[in-house]
Amino acid sequence: MISHLRTMWLVFVHLFHRKVTIQYPEQRVPLPPRWRGRIVLTKDPDGGERCVGCYLCAAACPVDCIALQATENEEGRRYPEFFRINFSRCIFCGYCEEACPTYAIQLIPDFEMAEYKRQDLVYEKEDLLIDSQGKYPGYNFYNVAGLDAGVKEKGKGGNEEEPVDIKSLIP
């Protein structure tokens, strides 16, 4: 009997406790910067697409929600012809981001992606590409790659030596 009354009193006192409810549209949950939300494709500092169409994200994706087709421009730079993410399948696991060798695909703290039609959850490349470098500002893959794809000449990149003339014996 006493314990019942005590229980009731303790529950009653909760009337004056701080409420845990976050009133969503007005108040927002503070999301950490590494929150895994909407997937974006980022760009180089000079505005080129980072994605090189290596298919590693599509291979890493456990739910197979990423589809892309790689192609090449006349300078030899690879880029995706189309890049499609089906967000009605996506589980926001972040494996694609881990797999990406060029920091192109990134997950950002945004989860407000509700749509009325399921088809609208399929994002094409123009929906995914953002005009930003994302979490790795200043990084340009073709700057550090050994390849000349119109960004820099061979041997002119960072941490890169001039190519060796393999036909010559002079040191």
Add this chain to the structure above:
Amino acid sequence: MQHVWIVLGVLFVFLNIAAGLIWVERRLLALWQDRLGPNRAGPLGLFIVLADTLKLFFKEDWIPPFADKWVFILAPTVVVASVLMGLAIIPFAPGIVVADLNVGLMFFLAMSSLGVYSIVLGGWASNNKYSLLGALRGASQMIAYEVFMGLSLMGVVMLSRSFNLTEIVAAQEKIWYVFLQPVGFIIFFIAGLAETHRLPFDIPEAESELIAGFHAEYSGMKFGMFFIGEYLGISLISAMTVTLFFGGWLGPAFLPPVVWFFLKTFLFIGLFILLRASLPRPRYDQLMAYGWKLLLPLVLANLLITGAVALWLKS
């Protein structure tokens, strides 16, 4: 003509209270669980009542093909009707009473017992094993708790020498009966909880064991009737508690009697909800043992002592 207005007024006020309790209960439960509860629709979320009612009206009103159709339809009306009948004898203020019966208390007990037909018939007509179990429990709970619900009120009757509720309230002019009959009050309130089968005594419903017990097969407004009946039952028991033990409309003169009455009633409605928020449901056999082995002897002893004191004071 005045009678008609009183009847309509009581109906209007109590049906609105019963509907409004949807909001009150959800808000209070939420506050006691450190949440906010429904606060979006309309001011303070009050329109949730409207939204809920509309939703109930638009839900599919399904009668299972295996059910006993007419009894199934009839069952939810019984609880609402009987509780509304019970409200007829409550004096809200001097002169504001639908039926000033000289056996008012008896009428109340009779009407609140009739409510169990709703559970039994609903559970039986549903033709579903969980519903039947719920009905079974409802019936045995009602029998167990009805006995000492009546007995717990006899102390009040002894003191006031009347079954008429207006006279019982008038007899509390000097001192409320809760101070003279504390045991009677506590037992009446517990029995009232069981009578309305509210948590923690909601064993006919017991959503964790019997899914929803007797109203498992009900949907739409038929389910809504059970719901309204439950809330009306809460209001009725609260109003009766106030009338019998807390001096009804009596109170300091700065507020009109009706306001005092409803103020006290809402306090008890809040207590009902607090009980739901805090106490877990006892097991079925525990409830029965509690009723027959503890409360019944207690109420009989209370009756004996009250009678003895009353006789002693008289002589």
